Amino acid sequence: MNRKEILFFKQCYGVSSPDEDAEIQDLLSESKSNRAEFEKVREITSLDMELERMSEIDTARGYERMMGKVRRKSKRAYTCQIMMKACAIMALPLLISVTVLSVMTSSLKKQLDSRGWQEIKAAPGTIASVELPDRSKVWLNSGSTLRYPSRFRKGKREVQMEGEAYFEVQADKKNPFCVGTPSGLEAVAYGTRFNVTSYPDDENVETTLAEGSVSLCIGDEEKCRLNPGECGLYIKGKDQLRIEQANVYEKTVWIEGKTVFRNATVEEVFERLGRKYNVDFIIHDPYRLSENYRFRITFKDETIQQVMSYLKLAAPIRYESGPLMPQSGDMLQKQRIEVWLEK
Amino acid sequence: MKISLGYILGEDETSFKGLFNLYYPPLCVYASRYIGDPSSCEDIVQEAFAQLWAKKDRIVITGSLKNYLVSTVRNLCIDCLRKNSSHMRYVKTLPSAEEARSDYVPDEIYSKAEIEKMLDKALDSLPDSYRMVFEMNRIEGISYDEIARMMNISVRTAKRYKEHAQKSLENKLKDIGK
The missing domain is CATH 2.60.120.1440 (Jelly Rolls)
Known part of the structure; x- marks a missing residue:
């Protein structure tokens, strides 16, 4: 027995050293039978590596997962079937009602169309x-x-x-x-x-x-x-x-983007500001002080925060901003601000 | 008369499970020639079997079932690559190793048992010394360097014994000659 077998295997598994590679080259050029043997060893190692890769695969776990997929698929197919049935059942009354409705509304629609309101x-x-x-x-x-x-x-x-x-x-x-x-x-x-x-x-x-x-x-x-x-x-x-x-x-000055108050009451001010800034003002006036105030202010590009701080300077008020409230049917959110008139 | 796969497999899972156990590992290895990530390979092969099971009563396979599975897995792999490559176009990454790898893939798979048989046959065609080295390494887990060292020792020991024996023989012959 000689080193040849070991060297061939090492080379084919890719673990040979450069010195050993040189030795293998010598062996291969030495004889035809060596070359044939080397080719066989290469075949053996590649088959062996294939087996190695397969043995790393967990077949039992794979089967479980695959069956899970099958179950999900059949569930989907079942739901789909039910839906199809439901659709079929719903389709007829829907068709009838649509037909009836379209006959009934066609005259009405024409009227609206001729007016063409926007x-x-x-x-x-x-x-x-x-x-x-x-x-x-x-x-x-x-x-x-x-x-x-x-x-x-x-x-x-x-x-x-x-x-x-x-x-x-x-x-x-x-x-x-x-x-x-x-x-x-x-x-x-x-x-x-x-x-x-x-x-x-x-x-x-x-x-x-x-x-x-x-x-x-x-x-x-x-x-x-x-x-x-x-x-x-x-x-x-x-x-x-x-x-x-x-x-x-x-x-009329609002068309220029200005909000002008001349001798305006507290209610008027917050009502108009509420519309402009999309805010719900909740006024607390326990001492009935609002009658005592009249406002004369002009706002243009101020933010609501700035407006509130100006108002605070003009009158003894305290305020708290609430969270943004989702508004039904509107994309914009409405803010809530509570205002207290203080002595 | 055409017989559906479902008829052949029967209602219970046993024969299907047998089919799965036989071809799941080689198909995973096959998929790995297209796709680098081992878990997505397994996922693809599971999907192929799940599809087969779901429509077993509707399909009639004319060729071999093995080839049918191979082509299902191949198509799923290509779908996966296509999806990823269109994704990659957005991400702008370089072509990945698995794309480069997929240039040529032989469409043949062998079960574990078949490969073991082929390996055995190849070992048989070589001198016994190869089988010995291979088995020492693969079965007994001895590293090649270790095998080499063991053999060196045995060779050297043998040589020493031989020399020793020769010397003693020579000496004895000398003695006789005297």
Whole structure:
């Protein structure tokens, strides 16, 4: 016996030293039979390494895992089958109801389509402006909605709004411009600039005229006519209409992004700030002090934090910010701030 | 008449388990020629068997079942590589070792028993000394250097004995000659 066998195996398993490699080269060039033997050894070692790799694999564990996959698959297939059955059962009544509904609504839909109403909404904390088909311009304050037809009917330019909007109406004596509010009050104008505030949670609908003339109507009946600088207050609950002198600048300056308070009450200030910044203010006034304060402030690009710190300087208030509250149907979150009026 | 695999295997798992035990290890080794990560190799082969079991009553295999399994595993490997390569395109990594490795893969697998038989045959074709060295290393776990040392000693010892014997013989012959 000689070293040849050991050297060949070492080489084929890749564990030979350089000296031994040289020795192997000599052996291989020495004889043909050595080369044949070396080839066989190579075959043996590669088969052996293959066996080694296989023995590292845990077949029993693999089988368990595979059966787990089978179970998941059949579960999925079963759920799928159930779903298919459910779909088949549901499909028929669905088809019937869709058919019935589409027949029933087709006439209604046509009406809506011919009117072609569009809706624009100013996201909380933003101001939107839109030019209407008759080139009248409308600014929408934070959180307000305006609906208008893509083409105005002859004889009446009709829009509907909720929230606060400022209108600059193009003059057109033949076709009056009517702003409808959910309260039933309509402001009719021919060519003017005016502001309408009609928030759902407000007691009043406020129409402030800047220029021209506006009629306030309820159910096609003209109740009163406003002069520039006048504000028509419609009290929703009582169905009453009152005319007051108003600060037009204060009422309309919001379209420039400014919030202006002139002789404003505490409630008014927090109500408007709440709309602008999308904040729910909760006012605690245990000593009934709010009557004593009137505010005269202008805000423009301030953050709510800055606004609050200014207000704190102006009046003895204390406030606490609550967490952001998720709002239903709105992507934006509403913040809650509690305010205490202190002695 | 066409007979489905499910009919051949029967309802109980025994024969399927036998098939699994026979081909699971070689298929894992086969998959490792495409894919570097051993656990994903095993995962792929498990998936191939699970697919086979799930549709056993619907498939009729015309060729060999082994070849069917090999091609299932190969396709799953290629899917896996494709998925990873599109992923890699985003990650912008260099082509990995397993991609380079997958240039050529022979489509043949052998069960453990078959390989053992082939190995035995190859050892048989060589002088017995090879089998001795191989078995000392693989079965008794003696390292090659250790085997070499053992043989060296035995050779040297043998030589020494031979020399010693020769010398004593010569001496004895001398004695006789005197």
